[in-house]
Amino acid sequence: MLCLSSAWLAACTASEETPEVAAIPPPAAVSATPLPPLFDDIERRTFDFFWDTTNADNGLAPDRHPSRPFSSIAAIGFALTAYPIGVERTWITREQATARTLTTLKFLRDAPAGPEATGKAGHRGFYYHFLDMRSGQRFAEWVELSSVDTGLMMMGILFAQSYYDRDDAAEREIRDIADQLYRRVEWDWMRPRAPLISMGWNPETQDFLDHDWRGYNEAMLVYVLALGSPTHPVEPEAWQAWTQTYDRNWGEFQGQTHLRFGPQFGHQYSHVWIDFRGIQDSYMRDKSRRDKGLDYFENSRRATLAQHAYAVANPMGWKGYDGEVWGLTASDGPQGTKQTYRGEQREFRGYSARGPGPVDGFDDGTLAPTAALASLPFAPELVVPAAEAMRARYGDDLYGRYGFLDSFNPSFEYDVPLVTGKVVPGKGWFASDYLGIDQGPILAMIANHRDGFVWEVMKRNPHIRRGLERAGFDGGWLAAPSPTPSPAATR
Numbered sequence: 220m221l222c223l224s225s226a227w228l229a230a231c232t233a234s235e236e237t238p239e240v241a242a243i244p245p246p247a248a249v250s251a252t253p254l255p256p257l258f259d260d261i262e263r264r265t266f267d268f269f270w271d272t273t274n275a276d277n278g279l280a281p282d283r284h285p286s287r288p289f290s291s292i293a294a295i296g297f298a299l300t301a302y303p304i305g306v307e308r309t310w311i312t313r314e315q316a317t318a319r320t321l322t323t324l325k326f327l328r329d330a331p332a333g334p335e336a337t338g339k340a341g342h343r344g345f346y347y348h349f350l351d352m353r354s355g356q357r358f359a360e361w362v363e364l365s366s367v368d369t370g371l372m373m374m375g376i377l378f379a380q381s382y383y384d385r386d387d388a389a390e391r392e393i394r395d396i397a398d399q400l401y402r403r404v405e406w407d408w409m410r411p412r413a414p415l416i417s418m419g420w421n422p423e424t425q426d427f428l429d430h431d432w433r434g435y436n437e438a439m440l441v442y443v444l445a446l447g448s449p450t451h452p453v454e455p456e457a458w459q460a461w462t463q464t465y466d467r468n469w470g471e472f473q474g475q476t477h478l479r480f481g482p483q484f485g486h487q488y489s490h491v492w493i494d495f496r497g498i499q500d501s502y503m504r505d506k507s508r509r510d511k512g513l514d515y516f517e518n519s520r521r522a523t524l525a526q527h528a529y530a531v532a533n534p535m536g537w538k539g540y541d542g543e544v545w546g547l548t549a550s551d552g553p554q555g556t557k558q559t560y561r562g563e564q565r566e567f568r569g570y571s572a573r574g575p576g577p578v579d580g581f582d583d584g585t586l587a588p589t590a591a592l593a594s595l596p597f598a599p600e601l602v603v604p605a606a607e608a609m610r611a612r613y614g615d616d617l618y619g620r621y622g623f624l625d626s627f628n629p630s631f632e633y634d635v636p637l638v639t640g641k642v643v644p645g646k647g648w649f650a651s652d653y654l655g656i657d658q659g660p661i662l663a664m665i666a667n668h669r670d671g672f673v674w675e676v677m678k679r680n681p682h683i684r685r686g687l688e689r690a691g692f693d694g695g696w697l698a699a700p701s702p703t704p705s706p707a708a709t710r
Contacts, residue, residue: 270302284621286651296371336422345369348363364420378676440492458500462501474525536561622658
């Protein structure tokens with residue numbers, strides 16, 4: 220393999236055995252903003268979503284619940300992140316979390332793989348976006364081999380590798396299998412138009428999807444993982460190519476100058492596991508074009524402020540938008556239909572990405588609690604009132620066994636067939652499902668706000684550090700030397 224830097228040379232020449240993972244010190248406080256009791260309840264209910272609905276026999280987490288015909292591999296990544304949070308909050312024991320995690324990783328390791336269109340869970344280390352909940356095989360012919368969803372799952376896998384740091388057989392096996400799964404992802408193969416990484420591959424055509432991951436969006440994590448691989452890495456030029464496509468995204472919206480991306484998940488997903496505070500790549504270090512001190516965390520904070528300001532301005536006149544209730548992202552919606560709203564035809568959608576602004580913008584009045592709640596570390600002064608207001612205004616129509624349902628639309632009161640959910644007279648439409656990829660960021664970002672838990676664990680992972688360094692990040696916590704491995708530590 221080609222060694223491109225001194226840091227990479229060390230990785231290239233190191234033993235191919237599983238790296239020992241350092242002990243995790245008590246994380247430093249992240250924010251002094253206290254959380255009201257509602258957040259304890261949200262956190263527990265959202266954790267219970269993953270603990271209760273995951274198939275305990277194989278560790279596959281559902282894409283959605285209660286209508287859950289298939290598993291989402293991205294939801295598996297969030298589930299693997301949820302279990303240690305449950306341990307730290309004393310909702311489950313470490314032994315329970317270890318057993319569930321080991322079941323998951325063993326199943327993924329042993330699942331059938333290959334180029335065939337049926338009977339397989341993945342190919343070349345990547346996994347299909349949706350898997351059958353029982354067999355773990357590709358769910359249907361419309362399901363692609365997904366680079367970003369594999370990336371989300373791998374972030375959860377590497378999080379598990381770093382968290383389970385005790386010197387006992389089960390936790391050693393978790394670390395070993397996690398490393399095996401990460402090492403066999405062929406990131407360098409998923410590049411038909413190198414150096415950019417493709418969104419996926421289709422087994423029927425035996426060809427890659429037509430679209431590549433171009434910035435700025437949630438795929439920062441894809442490139443960090445691909446750059447950090449000790450076996451199938453992409454070159455640092457991949458990050459440069461990714462950031463070169465930022466130009467369409469950079470600009471001002473609702474008084475905030477930042478890298479724009481309409482749906483809020485693009486500003487959240489990578490931040491679930493990576494603490495971007497104080498670390499910068501060459502794009503963020505370019506003072507001739509950026510405000511002094513801007514990093515990706517600050518960028519997400521500005522995006523959050525812009526989302527909130529958009530809700531206050533409410534240019535489309537939707538019901539329910541104001542200074543307390545806000546948040547657009549990818550979520551369920553009432554139906555693909557056009558209806559008359561305030562004297563004009565408006566488009567409404569079912570499941571879709573939603574977000575304000577000139578880049579990737581769409582707004583049909585559908586709000587998603589995860590858009591606000593998973594932004595808690597960025598702007599707690601806006602998120603805490605939003606959670607309390609949504610709970611108070613919409614009650615049990617929006618809040619149930621596993622916390623906030625996926626989405627709601629106060630403007631949609633039409634008598635039409637619905638894809639999901641219900642219309643409540645005088646309140647509008649409410650989703651009936653919880654979605655794993657929306658529940659996961661809520662739980663993890665509450666934990667990050669409380670004490671930086673997920674971030675601090677992930678800082679111990681050598682693969683993530685290597686990926687960030689090869690992308691050109693420096694400063695902040697990356698300036699500190701890598702910790703001395705301590706596999707026998709008992710956290």
